[in-house]
Structure formats: C-alpha cells, structure tokens
Amino acid sequence: MERTFQLILGYDGTAYAGWQVQLNQRTIQGELERAVEELVGVRVPIVGSGRTDAGVHALAQSASLDLNRWRDDAASLGRALNTKLPVDISVLRSEEVPFGFHALRDATGKRYRYQIQIGGVRDPFEYRYLWHVHGALNVESMCDAASYLLGTHDFACFQATGSERKTTVRTIRDLALTKGEGRGGQGRLTIEVEADGFLYNMVRNIVGSLVEVGRGNYSPEWMLKLVEGRDRNQAGPTAPPQGLFLIRVDYPPSPKSLQSTII
Amino acid sequence: MERTFQLILGYDGTAYAGWQVQLNQRTIQGELERAVEELVGVRVPIVGSGRTDAGVHALAQSASLDLNRWRDDAASLGRALNTKLPVDISVLRSEEVPFGFHALRDATGKRYRYQIQIGGVRDPFEYRYLWHVHGALNVESMCDAASYLLGTHDFACFQATGSERKTTVRTIRDLALTKGEGRGGQGRLTIEVEADGFLYNMVRNIVGSLVEVGRGNYSPEWMLKLVEGRDRNQAGPTAPPQGLFLIRVDYPPSPKSLQSTII
Numbered sequence: 076m077e078r079t080f081q082l083i084l085g086y087d088g089t090a091y092a093g094w095q096v097q098l099n100q101r102t103i104q105g106e107l108e109r110a111v112e113e114l115v116g117v118r119v120p121i122v123g124s125g126r127t128d129a130g131v132h133a134l135a136q137s138a139s140l141d142l143n144r145w146r147d148d149a150a151s152l153g154r155a156l157n158t159k160l161p162v163d164i165s166v167l168r169s170e171e172v173p174f175g176f177h178a179l180r181d182a183t184g185k186r187y188r189y190q191i192q193i194g195g196v197r198d199p200f201e202y203r204y205l206w207h208v209h210g211a212l213n214v215e216s217m218c219d220a221a222s223y224l225l226g227t228h229d230f231a232c233f234q235a236t237g238s239e240r241k242t243t244v245r246t247i248r249d250l251a252l253t254k255g256e257g258r259g260g261q262g263r264l265t266i267e268v269e270a271d272g273f274l275y276n277m278v279r280n281i282v283g284s285l286v287e288v289g290r291g292n293y294s295p296e297w298m299l300k301l302v303e304g305r306d307r308n309q310a311g312p313t314a315p316p317q318g319l320f321l322i323r324v325d326y327p328p329s330p331k332s333l334q335s336t337i338i
Numbered sequence: 339m340e341r342t343f344q345l346i347l348g349y350d351g352t353a354y355a356g357w358q359v360q361l362n363q364r365t366i367q368g369e370l371e372r373a374v375e376e377l378v379g380v381r382v383p384i385v386g387s388g389r390t391d392a393g394v395h396a397l398a399q400s401a402s403l404d405l406n407r408w409r410d411d412a413a414s415l416g417r418a419l420n421t422k423l424p425v426d427i428s429v430l431r432s433e434e435v436p437f438g439f440h441a442l443r444d445a446t447g448k449r450y451r452y453q454i455q456i457g458g459v460r461d462p463f464e465y466r467y468l469w470h471v472h473g474a475l476n477v478e479s480m481c482d483a484a485s486y487l488l489g490t491h492d493f494a495c496f497q498a499t500g501s502e503r504k505t506t507v508r509t510i511r512d513l514a515l516t517k518g519e520g521r522g523g524q525g526r527l528t529i530e531v532e533a534d535g536f537l538y539n540m541v542r543n544i545v546g547s548l549v550e551v552g553r554g555n556y557s558p559e560w561m562l563k564l565v566e567g568r569d570r571n572q573a574g575p576t577a578p579p580q581g582l583f584l585i586r587v588d589y590p591p592s593p594k595s596l597q598s599t600i601i
Contacts, residue, residue, distance in 0.1 A: 085462045085522070086462050087462045134521065153459075157460060162465050163465075165459050165460045196428050196430055199348045199349050199425065200350050200395070204463075258397065259430055
C-alpha cells in the first residue's frame with residue numbers, strides 16, 4: 076500500500092549546492108534521496124516545499140514522499156533516515172499524512188529569517204550564519220522602508236533576472252525587523268518575512284534593498300518607487316546566502332483531522 | 339621600545355589540532371604567530387593561558403606577546419590581526435598591558451563550559467559544539483556527585499595518564515550544572531567549572547565521570563571515592579572535545595591600575 080510521509084528537516088546549507096539535485100554536486104535533496112534509497116532499495120523522489128539556494132539554511136524545511144515499501148511507523152522512518160544522513164542534515168519530525176499530500180503544491184505560506192551582524196568583530200562561531208555588514212545601519216529607516224512592502228504587490232523588482240513565474244504578485248503577511256546582540260555584544264539585526272509564496276531570490280533581494288536604505292544610500296520612500304517600477308535593475312544587491320534560514324512552511328489547517336472527518 | 343599586549347581570542351576549534359604549535363598541523367597558536375609575522379616581519383612567540391586540545395573551542399582565550407615593532411595602539415593591532423586570521427579565529431579584544439605580563443604564568447584561574455545534548459535528534463547546527471548523549475541522565479544525581487568536587491582536593495584521578503605536573507592539587511571554586519533546551523526542544527545540560535588551574539584533560543574527565551553517575555552506572559558517592567583513590571583508571575571515560583569551551587581566564591585585579599600606582 077502506498078503511503079505519504081511528511082518530513083520536517085533542519086540543515087546547515089554551508090556545504091551544499093542548495094536543495095535541488097544537480098549533476099556532480101552535493102545537494103540536500105540528493106542526500107535525502109540517497110538515504111531513502113539505502114533504506115528501501117529504490118530511488119523515490121522527494122518533494123520539497125521549495126528550493127533553497129546554495130549556502131541557505133533551514134530550521135524547518137518541509138518535504139514529502141510516497142512510499143510503498145515502508146512497513147513501520149513514521150517516527151521509525153525519521154530515525155532510520157537520520158542514521159543514513161550526513162551530520163548537517165537532520166529529520167526533525169516525520170509524520171504520515173493523507174495520501175497524496177504534496178509539500179510544494181499544498182504549501183500556503185512560508186516564513187524566512189535573515190541574520191545580519193552590524194559592525195564589530197567577526198564571530199568565529201556565527202560567520203556561517205550571518206551577513207556581516209560593516210558600518211552603521213539606520214534601523215528606523217529600514218523599518219519605514221519595510222512598511223511599504225506589506226500586503227499584496229507585484230514584486231517583479233525583487234525577482235532574480237532570468238526566472239519566469241506566471242505571476243509576480245505575492246502577499247507579504249509579516250515583515251519584522253528586530254535588533255539584538257551577539258555573544259560578544261556585536262549589533263545584530265534579524266529580518267523575518269512571511270508571505271504566501273516567494274519569487275526566486277526575493278528575500279535576499281528585499282534584504283539587500285533594505286540595507287541600502289539602512290546605509291542611507293536611499294530614503295525609505297525609494298522602496299515604494301522600486302515596487303511600482305517593477306525593475307530588478309533598480310533594486311539593491313542580492314544579500315549573501317549564508318544569512319538566510321527557511322524557518323516555517325504553512326499548510327491548510329490540520330489535513331489529518333480533515334481526513335478523519337471524511338472517513 | 340618593547341611593549342606587551344594581551345589578546346582575548348575566540349575560536350572554533352573544529353578545524354585545528356589544538357592550541358599548541360605542532361609540525362605539519364594547523365593550530366591556533368600557529369595561525370596567530372603566522373599572522374603576527376605577516377604584520378611585523380618577524381616571528382614572535384605567542385603565550386596562551388594554557389593549551390586547548392584538538393577540537394576544543396574558546397569564547398575568551400587569553401594570550402600575550404611582546405612586540406617592539408608595533409607603532410600603533412592595541413586596538414589597531416587587534417584589527418590588523420583579524421585581517422590576517424582565518425574566519426574561525428578572532429581577536430575579540432586587544433589591550434596594551436604592563437611590560438612583562440605573561441598570559442600563562444600570571445593567570446589565577448579559569449572557567450570552562452561543557453555542553454551536552456540529552457537524547458533527541460541531532461541538531462545540524464550545533465553538532466560541532468555538543469556531546470550528544472543518548473538515553474536519559476539523572477541530573478539530580480550528577481549535582482550530588484559534583485558537590486563532592488568543590489574545594490581543594492588532589493585531582494590525580496582526573497589527570498590524563500602520562501602527564502606530569504608537580505602537584506595534582508587544585509581548587510574548584512564553582513561547578514554548576516544547568517538544564518536547558520535546544521532550538522528543537524532537545525534536552526541540554528551545561529556544566530561550568532571554575533578552578534585556580536586545571537590538570538590535562540581534567541574538565542573532560544570530570545564530565546565523563548559525572549555522565550556515568552547520570553546514567554545510573556555509579557552512585558554520587560562514587561565521586562568521593564574516585565577523588566580519594568587518586569587512580570585515573572577508576573574514573574569515567576574522557577568526554578569528547580567538541581563540547582568544551584574555555585570561557586574566561588582570570589588575572590590579579592587590574593594590572594594596569596597597579597602599574598599606574600607604582601608610577
């Protein structure tokens with residue numbers, strides 16, 4: 076009998092060429108498909124909620140797979156996969172879900188976190204997980220600029236050139252900037268963005284543009300013009316990948332209880 | 339004019355064969371001496387407050403060096419060294435101190451932290467900084483066992499075999515166990531030990547023995563017998579290096595104000 080499982084994954088993206096399988100490259104999806112094949116003897120496609128780029132991390136990526144060769148429960152599948160996976164990829168949770176659940180098509184939203192270190196000395200433990208910006212950032216201006224992005228807009232200006240999506244309209248549900256402190260008292264800025272979906276490189280392009288405002292190169296109102304102009308060439312540079320974490324993927328409420336209602 | 343500088347260093351020990359210079363090995367001291375040589379043109383010995391082993395980390399190691407070729411202030415020395423050091427070693431603070439200050443001889447105490455994960459799934463970001471212990475630990479028993487180690491004792495039972503020190507008597511000033519939670523809700527146990535000095539492998543041997551008590555293999559009172567027996571072969575196994583951090587080195591109060599008093 077074919078069954079569908081959802082895996083919640085954490086990974087340190089430093090050593091990987093991103094999520095998606097590529098020839099002659101180590102990828103997260105590739106490591107997972109290899110691990111599943113070692114367990115059940117056949118190659119099975121693993122569907123991710125979306126691709127993460129080379130060097131991007133996940134605290135809770137969501138993936139799904141259909142298996143007809145697994146005779147045990149979902150928790151055992153997760154534990155067994157962890158024994159086959161490299162140390163920088165972990166199955167954090169494993170659940171059996173209604174047959175046909177699809178981690179990409181069924182996703183209704185995602186939340187990302189981007190970590191910036193403002194000035195100060197390089198942290199020898201955190202440099203893989205931060206964009207280290209030298210000089211000061213005016214966080215108040217950045218918050219003002221961010222407010223123009225909330226809601227439903229055409230975000231073509233933040234889409235990586237060369238990518239083609241049917242529509243570049245997305246709804247940003249939350250965009251929060253939080254100041255903090257690193258272990259050594261260095262300034263930290265955390266930017267969290269939640270939307271119904273993201274264009275390719277959208278978070279990193281938003282962050283790169285917000286930092287331009289924080290540096291005083293543009294006024295907060297520039298952000299409004301950017302969105303209206305729909306021109307990628309006007310936006311700020313793409314922020315580097317190592318500061319970015321996929322932290323949550325949302326699905327319609329409780330598919331399992333839905334199914335038990337149907338039954 | 340010869341001047342003495344103190345450096346406070348943070349490093350991720352994962353990629354290094356420990357502090358001390360060794361032939362054909364990457365070491366923290368080796369990287370520092372190379373960086374100083376690149377700056378001032380001659381090889382100058384760097385004195386550490388003590389050696390850390392391969393894989394052991396530091397949030398605040400202390401080191402000293404004498405320089406007669408540095409014309410600028412201490413902060414500039416620190417910044418210049420950071421441009422020459424690998425990303426996983428940072429000068430966090432740099433100060434000019436009374437001439438002749440010696441990071442090893444003048445140290446009056448040290449504090450170490452050891453991080454344990456109790457059970458749960460491997461954390462893909464923290465595995466380099468934890469000892470992952472499977473199964474449960476009775477932390478109350480471990481606290482009882484730890485209480486026998488406080489104060490001045492002959493700690494020969496925790497000295498690595500083969501090392502020779504004049505005396506194996508040390509004073510443990512603080513030994514604190516703190517339960518916490520990892521990002522994914524995994525159980526965490528942090529053990530901090532402060533003493534006037536440490537024997538080779540002493541912290542890791544104490545931690546290894548405390549974990550034996552936590553696992554229920556020995557009673558807390560076994561710790562008392564261990565210390566009285568002075569026999570390394572009776573103690574628990576040495577805990578792995580990656581959970582250990584040197585977090586503070588103490589010196590007599592304010593050598594600088596002392597000097598200004600003398601002047």
